[in-house]
Structure formats: structure tokens, C-alpha cells
Amino acid sequence: MNSLCVVLTTTNSVASANTIASALLERKLAACVQILPGITSLYRWEGKIASDQEIQLIIKSTSPVIDEAYEVVKRLHPYNVPEWVVLNSVVASEDYLRWAQQVTNQM
Numbered sequence: 001m002n003s004l005c006v007v008l009t010t011t012n013s014v015a016s017a018n019t020i021a022s023a024l025l026e027r028k029l030a031a032c033v034q035i036l037p038g039i040t041s042l043y044r045w046e047g048k049i050a051s052d053q054e055i056q057l058i059i060k061s062t063s064p065v066i067d068e069a070y071e072v073v074k075r076l077h078p079y080n081v082p083e084w085v086v087l088n089s090v091v092a093s094e095d096y097l098r099w100a101q102q103v104t105n106q107m
Contacts, residue, residue, distance in 0.1 A: 004092045004100055005066050008057040008085040010041060012078055017055040020076050029069040031100035034058040062104045063088065067100060 011017050014037055016070070021033035036056040041048055061069055070084055 003063050003089045004097050005063055006062050006087040006090050007057075007061060007066070007069070008087075009057045009059065009077075009083045010039070010054040011071060011082075012052070012054060016076075016078055017057055020057060021059075022071055023072050023076055024061075024069055027068075027072060028103060028105050029065045029072060030059050030061045031103045032060040043068055060100055062100055065078065065104050 009020075011020065014035065016039075017035045021030070021035060024033055026028035032056070036058070039054050039056045041052050041054045059069065066086060073082060073084065
């Protein structure tokens with residue numbers, strides 16, 4: 001089944017976010033990437049609670065290319081363990097899903 005996926009990831013700079021977004025779009029692994037600067041992330045890392053200013057990326061993609069998209073993000077990402085949270089089978093309008101499928105070469 002070819003469905004719309006929304007992926008959440010964060011990074012440490014706008015430059016890194018732009019690099020990741022551009023690579024995904026150029027390779028037709030994402031239909032759209034939104035970059036939201038200025039979020040604060042609190043998380044547990046190496047036994048301690050950490051807090052960092054980060055950039056949120058919201059990636060719209062399709063299920064057939066999602067694994068390849070992850071490999072690109074992993075290769076370009078500055079973190080040892082990049083966030084990669086995939087929301088599968090997202091309900092979207094037929095028009096938006098069709099557009100996403102077209103731009104990721106799924107139609």
C-alpha cells in the first residue's frame with residue numbers, strides 16, 4: 001500500500017536542516033519538508049537530562065521510499081542517534097496524497 005507518511009526529526013542548525021531537506025527533495029524522497037527553528041528539546045542522554053535548542057523538520061513522504069529517506073538522513077545528520085519518528089498511514093486529502101505520490105515518483 002502506498003500511503004502518506006509524516007516523519008519528525010530534529011537537528012542542531014538551520015544549515016543542517018536545509019542540507020537534509022534539500023537532499024530529500026532532490027532525490028525525490030520527500031514531497032515537502034517544513035523547517036521550524038527555535039524549538040527547545042528536553043531529553044535523557046547518557047543517564048542525564050539534557051536541554052538543547054533545535055530545529056524541527058516535518059517531512060512528508062510516501063511509504064515506498066521511507067527507508068531510503070532514513071538512510072539519507074542518517075548519512076547527513078550531525079547526531080549519533082538522529083530522531084526518526086514515522087507516522088504511517090496519515091489521513092490526507094486525495095489531492096494531497098496524489099501530489100505526494102507524483103513528486104516521489106510513486107505514480
